[in-house]
Structure formats: structure tokens, C-alpha cells
Amino acid sequence: xxxxxxxxxxxxMNIQISQINDDSGSxxxxxxxxxxxxxxxxxxxxxxxxxxxxxxxxxxxxVGDFKKQLEKHGVNLNE
Amino acid sequence: MFxxxxxxxxLNRAKLLSNVNSEKKIKVAILGSxxxxxxxxxxxxxxxxxxxxxxxxxxxxxxxxxxxxNEKSGLYKFSSDMTFLIIDTRSVLNKLFFNxxxxxxxxxxxxxxxxxxxxxxxxKIFVNQTKSKLILSNFVIPTYSPYEINEAREEFGLQxxxxxxxxxxxxxxxxxxKIYLHDLNSFVTKFGENNVFDYKQFFYGDIKISxxxxxxxxxxxxxxxxxVLGLNKKCIVLDLDNTLWGxxxxxxxxxxxKLGDDPIGRAFVDFQRNLLALNQRGIILAINSKNNFDDTxxxxxxxxxMILKEDNFACFRINWNDKVVNMEEISEELNIGLDSIVFFxxxxxxxxxxxxxxxxxLTVELSDSSSYSQTLKSMNDFQMLKITNEDTKRSKxxxxxxxxxxxxKHVGNLxxxxxxxxxxxxxxxxxxxxxxxxxxxxxxxxxxxxxxxRYQEEDIRKFVxxxxxxxxxxxxxxxxGDNGITxxxxxxxxxxxxxxxxxxxxxxxVMGRGVEEALLSQIIExxxxxxxxxxxxxxxxxxxxxxxxxxxxxxxxxxNGDIWxxxxxxxxxxxxxxxxx
Numbered sequence: 001x002x003x004x005x006x007x008x009x010x011x012x013m014n015i016q017i018s019q020i021n022d023d024s025g026s027x028x029x030x031x032x033x034x035x036x037x038x039x040x041x042x043x044x045x046x047x048x049x050x051x052x053x054x055x056x057x058x059x060x061x062x063v064g065d066f067k068k069q070l071e072k073h074g075v076n077l078n079e
Numbered sequence: 080m081f082x083x084x085x086x087x088x089x090l091n092r093a094k095l096l097s098n099v100n101s102e103k104k105i106k107v108a109i110l111g112s113x114x115x116x117x118x119x120x121x122x123x124x125x126x127x128x129x130x131x132x133x134x135x136x137x138x139x140x141x142x143x144x145x146x147x148x149n150e151k152s153g154l155y156k157f158s159s160d161m162t163f164l165i166i167d168t169r170s171v172l173n174k175l176f177f178n179x180x181x182x183x184x185x186x187x188x189x190x191x192x193x194x195x196x197x198x199x200x201x202x203k204i205f206v207n208q209t210k211s212k213l214i215l216s217n218f219v220i221p222t223y224s225p226y227e228i229n230e231a232r233e234e235f236g237l238q239x240x241x242x243x244x245x246x247x248x249x250x251x252x253x254x255x256x257k258i259y260l261h262d263l264n265s266f267v268t269k270f271g272e273n274n275v276f277d278y279k280q281f282f283y284g285d286i287k288i289s290x291x292x293x294x295x296x297x298x299x300x301x302x303x304x305x306x307v308l309g310l311n312k313k314c315i316v317l318d319l320d321n322t323l324w325g326x327x328x329x330x331x332x333x334x335x336x337k338l339g340d341d342p343i344g345r346a347f348v349d350f351q352r353n354l355l356a357l358n359q360r361g362i363i364l365a366i367n368s369k370n371n372f373d374d375t376x377x378x379x380x381x382x383x384x385m386i387l388k389e390d391n392f393a394c395f396r397i398n399w400n401d402k403v404v405n406m407e408e409i410s411e412e413l414n415i416g417l418d419s420i421v422f423f424x425x426x427x428x429x430x431x432x433x434x435x436x437x438x439x440x441l442t443v444e445l446s447d448s449s450s451y452s453q454t455l456k457s458m459n460d461f462q463m464l465k466i467t468n469e470d471t472k473r474s475k476x477x478x479x480x481x482x483x484x485x486x487x488k489h490v491g492n493l494x495x496x497x498x499x500x501x502x503x504x505x506x507x508x509x510x511x512x513x514x515x516x517x518x519x520x521x522x523x524x525x526x527x528x529x530x531x532x533r534y535q536e537e538d539i540r541k542f543v544x545x546x547x548x549x550x551x552x553x554x555x556x557x558x559x560g561d562n563g564i565t566x567x568x569x570x571x572x573x574x575x576x577x578x579x580x581x582x583x584x585x586x587x588x589v590m591g592r593g594v595e596e597a598l599l600s601q602i603i604e605x606x607x608x609x610x611x612x613x614x615x616x617x618x619x620x621x622x623x624x625x626x627x628x629x630x631x632x633x634x635x636x637x638x639n640g641d642i643w644x645x646x647x648x649x650x651x652x653x654x655x656x657x658x659x660x
Contacts, residue, residue, distance in 0.1 A: 012087045014094060035116045038283060039087050042290045046085075054279050 002077045005066060008047060012040045025062030048075050081444075081457060083294035086117050092127075093120035101132035103308050108136040108159035108211065110143035112166040113287040121297035126304065133304070140285075141170070147205045155209065161307055162205070163300060165216040165263065166198065167287050168241055178225055179237045191240050195247035202248075206257040210537065214303050215252065216263035217245045222272050256465075256515070256536045259303060266299060302459030309522035309533065312362075312441060312460045314415050315354065316406065318424035319368040319375055319397070323347060323387070325448065328374050339384035343448060350451040351386035358391050361470030362461055363413060363477050365394040367405045367422070372397045393477030402429055403436040412484070413477065414587035416525060416623060421460060423451075465536075467516045469563040479560035480588060486559070497592055500557040503658040504597055507564070509543045509550040516564045517552050520584060524567075525623040527595065528584040529616060529630070534569075547572045548581075553598055555589050565589045566598055573615075578606050580616040590626060593654035599634060600653035607647040614645040 009024070010017045013031040026032040044066065045051055050073040052060075060066055067077055105126065109119055119135040126133035136157035138146045143164060146154040154162070169176050171194055179187055198215075206213050224230035224237045235243070245264070252258045267275045270292060280286035288296055305311055320327045324347050325337030337344040358364050364387065368375065375397050379389050394412050396405035402424075410417045418439040424430050425445055434442045441460060445451060463470065483500070490496040507513055518536040525531065534542075542548045553566035565586035571579040580602075585595050603614055616631055618624075635652065636643035 011091065014091055034284065035114075036090075038280060038286065039090065039117070039290060042280075043085060043087050046291075054282055057279065057283060 002067070004047065005044070005063075005070065005077065008043050009040065009063065009066075012036060012043055020063060022064035022067065023062055025065075028062075044070075048073070050075065081454070083298065086121065086290045086293050089121040089124045089294060089297075090117060092124045096123060096127050098127075098132040100130055101127070102130045103310075104132045104134075105161065105304060105308060106134050106136070106157065106159045107304070108138070108154055108157060108162040110138045110146060110154070110162065110164045112141050112143065112170045114140060114285045115165065115288070115293075116286075117290065117293045118297055118300075121294050122300060122304070125297055125301050129301075129305070129310065131304070131308065131310075144201065147201050150208065158209070159211045161212045161214060161303060162209075163214045163216070163261070163303075164202070164205075165261075166218070168218045168221060169287070171198075171218065171244070172240070175240075176221065176237075179240060180226065180233065184235050187235050187240055188243075191235075191243050191247070195244055195251075198244075199248060199251045202252055202258060203255075206255065210535075212257050212259065212303075212307060212535075214259045214261050214300070215248070216261040217248065219264045219267045219272070220245075259464075261299070261303070266296065270295065299459065302462040305460065306462040306464045310460075311419075311463055311523070312421045313419040314363040314365060314393075314409075314413060315357070315421045315423060316365045316367045316409055316440075317354075318426070318429065319366060319370055321425040321448065322423055322445075322451075323351060324378070324382075324385075328370060328378060333374075333378060333382070336378065336382075338382060344384070346448045346451065348384060348386060350448075350455065353452050353455050355386050355391065357455075357461060358387070358474050359471065360466060361463075361473040363393045363415065363474065364391055365396070365409050365413065366392055367396045367402055367409060367424075369399055369402065370397050390478050391474065393474070393481055403433060406433065406437060406440060413480075414526070414590065421458075423455075463519075464522075465515050465519065467519055469516055469519075469565075472561070472563060476560065476562055476588060479562075483557075483559050497654070498656045500559075500592065500656075501658075502555065502557045502592060502594065502656065503660065504566075504594055505554040505556070505660050506598075506601070507552050507554060509539060509552065513552050513564060514539050514543070517550065517567050520552070520564070520567045520586060521582060524584045524586060525621070526587045526626045527590045527630075528582075528621075528624050529580065529627050530582055530619045531621050531624060532582050534582075542569060549578075553594070555594055562586075562589050566594060568598065568602065570602065572611075575610060576612040578602075578611050578614050580614065583616065587626075593657055595630060596634060596652065596654055597657045597659055600651045601659055603645060603647055603651055612647055614647060616643045616645075617641060618643065 006017050006020050009020055013029055013036060015029060015031060041057060048070060052069060056069050060069060071077060107122060109115060119137050123133045123135060136154060136159060138154060146152045175190065202213055202215055218241050220238050220241045226233055230236050230238065249260060253260060275288055275292050277289040280289055317323055325343040326335055328336060338347050354364060379385055394409050396409055410420060417437055420440045422433055422440050422442045430442045433440060443454060445454060487496045490499060509517055514536055518534055518539050521532060521534040539550060542550045549570040549572065551568060552564045554564050555562040555566065565588055567582060567584050568580065569582040571581050573579050606614055616636060618628060618631055631643040635649060636645045
């Protein structure tokens, strides 16, 4: 599932999967602006069929945060 | 219902857009009272898919007032062809959105009046200062009221306020030729407020149309883009078995096909009713079917539940020939370009074949017959900027044309046929009644068009008020009926001695009957009487105007560089069988 997450990020931010790690976020990726962040949230919610709360949404700053929140919603990223 | 791509897909494609193959250009500005990110990218990609090079200007967040009121704003510098303005109900009503009943009925009425005037005024200021068309979205009627089930009892309540706002705007701006009112309320109704308005996205980034719905909104806006560029479709070509009725004539017979009062039959009747409504508005219908002609025409003529009658079709190709060949013949017979044709056929193989062989034809993907009507109604390809008198009469005109063709076959010789047609040409000045049609003809006439210059209504109005220009049109009638206004020319009177033909066009419906020569010769005769020595003209070659290619040389013009010249002292050949008035 980690792969799926990375694929979505790669597609939305228009960057190579190899450029993505847990620390990737608005500071390290220039495409990661606030609008692309909404688009990313929207696509991740859709593809994993979950809904983040507004608070959870605001806590997410980078890929690692996405992983934490996805695990909290029962997505097993190690599959 | 067709399902849109993800917004993120459009955003990525927008980065890869190249305009190498584009055939048309358009400049689109977007103004909104809330975040509309992603809309311009999606519109650009959708334009790219139609070979339109689209450049965009997106005003800053909630900057629409400043952009319109400041003459030096980026909006005016950009100089768009079309401008979309979307203001949302929340921002217009402000606190009253939550509790309109905190003020009196009179104050609510006054509030709506003030807001309507503000918006109407803003729209008028904008269109007076630009050449751009303005597409103004209406206000979405809120579904919730704090008065809940008592909302309907309240005089001029929340929903009434928004309805009044929309109505005031429609009354004031609905007839302005440069303004189109987009029905955003219907858009939200169609998809549902709970889907279109996502609270989380709203709180997160003032997004009032959810990211999932931005592509659908862009698709709706494309209807306007296509209309402005004259890319609308003119003709629907239909298969018969399992397209206009359920079942197969050859197997099920007259009695066995499904058309009428059973679930499957009802779907086809409904589809036919929608087709009839489009036909009555001016969309041409034709048949392209592999079938026995006699069996199927009997159904069209005699089946009690056929909604579409023989006279609704401008052309029939019911035979065992190749459908692509049939399609080419239909295009030729109706004088309608393949790229103005939409094709409906239930058979995926036929559709695939048509798509591959004639990609210019818009072949519509169909699934279950219960969705045919919805598919047809969700298409934005038949949009026209204005529905003129000629449009509503068009189906009758094509029917006349079919009878004319049959008559020609009967008469045989072309000269005799033309003589017996009793053609009369009535020249009319451009005025309030004819200007919309003149503009429409310049926008969509592709074949017999010397220069293919596209003019909006405002352009034509400007020409009319210019004393050095002559703008006229021709209404053409014959023994089979009235073709309506089907010819246009625009002349620049350059000086005392020289006139330049800026535009000279004839609708394909009346091409090749001597009308073109008759129109040109009366222009030259009038010029000669005014002492003009030379008539100059240009032929600007396009992919489609081959029919006009040899017109000037055949008439006796001589070429000088890219200009064609006719000395008015030369004798004029004109067809004698035509009456001009």
C-alpha cells in the first residue's frame, strides 16, 4: 500500500517516485503548494476510500504524516 | 452519465500541453468570489483535445470587483474573448445567508434590490469596456433555511431572495447580446448540493465547488467555448434498429419491434422525443442504417408510436452499403461537413469503425438504451450563441432541399433545373433583425466563404455604423420554399474608385445555383453606378473553402499578388434566370 501512496503523490505532484521519501513535503518539493495539497488529499481519500477529519488534514505536513494518518484509518501500508 | 477524469489528471496534462496542432485560438478569463483553482487548467486541456489553443487569465481570489472597475487591471490588459464570472450565494448574502429573518421583509427586499443592481451594473461596465463576452453564473438557491418546514410560509424568505436576485439579473441582462447567463443553480441541482459543496474543502481553502466537480463545471463551460468558436454540431445521423426503436426489423418485424408502452419501448420513445425537440430547434436528422429500405420506411411512415416522422429526416441512407460510405454521402448530400455531424449507433463495432475511418465525426458512446436520452441531453455540442429564426426553420429547409434534389433528378439537365426553380434573391440591409443571423453566418460558414472572417454581433454593429462599409445579406427563395437569409457580404469602400470585398459568403444550402454570381454582379453594378472603377477581393484558402476557390477567376477577376481585381468597365456575366430585388 505504501507503493500506492507513493504513486498517487508522484502523479499529483508530477515528480518521480524515487524523489519521494517520508520527509517529502511542502519544504522539499516545490510543486507541493497548498492547492496541490488539497488535490492530493482528495485523491488519497478517494483511492483509499477513507475520510480524514479536518483536524487530521491540518496535521499532515509531509509523506510521513500521511502514512501515520492512513495507518490510523486502518490502512496497512506494509501489505 | 459520462464520468469525468480526476482533476489531478487534468492538472498533469495541462503541464504537457503543446499547441502544435491547434486550429483555433481563444482567450478565456475566469473571475470568481472563491477558490476556483484547477478550472483554468481543465479548460485548457479540454480545449487542447478539440485542437483549440486556449490561453487563460485567472483573477486573484475575490478580486472581480477591482478587476472590472479598474480600467488598467490585468483583466483588461489580457483582453479575453470570453470571461466567466462566478459569484456564490454565501458571499453575496453574507450574514443573511445564515439568518435572513434577522431583518424585516422590506429590508430583505431592499437588500436584494441593492445587490442585484450592483451585479447588473458591474456586468454592464465590463461588457461596455471590452470585446469579451461575459458568462455570468446565476446564484445557487440554498436548500437549508433556519425556518425549515416554515420557510415556504415566510414572505420573501431566503429562497425567494435568491430567486429574485436571479430573476432581476435575467430581466436586466438576459437579452444583452454580449452576456450569457450560466445556470450554476441547475449545475448544482444536477450533481446535488451535498456533492458539489464539500464542507471540509470549504473550511480548508474556501473551495465552494469541490475538486471532484471542477472537471464537470469545465465541461459545462466548454459548451460556451465551442459556441463562441462556432464548433457546434449541426446534424445527428442515426442508426435504426436498437437506436430509434428496440429490436431488429428484419427479425422482429413491424409488430415485434419495441416502441411504445413497455419499459424498453418507452426508452426509445423518450429518446425520439428529445431528438424531435432538437430537430424543431434546427438540428438536422438523418438515417444511416443497414436494412431493407422498404421494411424500415414502412415503420417510419406507419408505426403508431414513431415520434419522428419521415419529414423530420433530411436524408436517408437505408441500404446494405458500408456505413462510412453512407456517412460521406450524407455529408455531401446535405452539404454539411463531417466535423459537424454526430453519429448515434448502438453497435460498438460500427462505432469503432466510424471513429477510426472518420474521426471528424463525433461518434457518441452509448450503453444501455435507458441512458440514450440522458446521453443526448448531457452533450454540449449543439450549443449556439443565439437561436435565430433560420435555425427553427432549418429542418423544413432541409426537407425542401430533399424534394429539390428529387426534382433535379427528375428534370435532369442542371440549367433547366435552375430555370424551373424560380429562384428569387432579396437583398436586405443589416439591421436589428438581420444582424444576429449575419454574425452567425460569418461564424459558421466554412465552404463557400472567400475570407472566412469570423465576426461577432458587436463587430457587425460597428461595421453598420461605419459609413465606409456596406453590410448586406440575401434571403433566397424558390418554388420549394424559403431558404431564409443565406448569403452575406461586407464591402470596404476604400475610396471613390476602389471597393474591397472583406467578406463574401453563401450558406452551403444555396451554393451552386447561380446565387453567388447574381450577388456579386449586383454589387459590381451598384459600384459602377457610384463611379467605382475597381472591385478588389481576396481568396484566403482554408481547409474547407475549396468550393469558393475558383469563384473569382471564373467570374472574370484577374489576380495581382494575393488580390483579385475586377475592372467595372468589363462586361458582367450574370445568370438570367434569377430575380433580384
